[in-house]
Amino acid sequence: MNIPIYLLTAGSSQRTKDLRHKALLTFHDTSLIKHQINIASSLSSKIIVITGSNSDEIVQHCKALDHTILSKVTFIYCPIWLFGRSHSLSFLFKKAIENQESSIFLVHIDQPLSSDILEELYKAYLINSESDVFRPKYKDESGHPLLIRKTVFQNIADLYQNQSITLKEIVNTSRLQEIIVNDNIILKDLNTFDDFKHFVK
Secondary structure (H helix, E strand, O other): OOOOEEEEEOOOOHHHOOOOOHHHOEEOOEEHHHHHHHHHHOOOOOEEEEEEOEHHHHHHHHOOOOHHHHOOEEEEEOOOHHHOHHHHHHHHHHHHHHOOOOEEEEEEOOOOOOHHHHHHHHHHHHHOOOOOEEEEEEOOEEOOOEEEEHHHHHHHHOHHHOOOOOHHHHHHOOOEEEEEOOOHHHHOOOOOHHHHHHHOO
């Protein structure tokens, strides 16, 4: 798979009620960020991690990853993360434009990855050159991650300029293909510590 995976970890994780950043919490015998990177590296040779809060700690923590995996990862600090999610998303997509990406997977740190879901989105992407955004759907609910073509990058990069528009609204008004999947992991958001406990039981 030749599509880079952009992983957004810039938030402060206040809702987890833990002294550690959400990315560093234990998840399936490792940390959440290592889990996300391990899944991503099994399918993509380019992983961009956008950091913000606790950036140095997160980068240092990830140095324990296998060298083969770590060689695929680039960490980029977002200096405007304190202004909120829309600013961090804008920063991420500006980097995607600077890097001249044709398409990217957008992954949030608190949305657990599945290699099967990534592959399903990629298959649809290869077949359908007309759609700009590919999103998984479980039963009647849309989920994550998103696979986004460069035709939409600038719209998301401009998010910080208009706080009344959301990423979801941009996605829904783009040429969107939803891919039916059989795994409700696409609906999981680990926003709180209770979310973590329930998910890893």
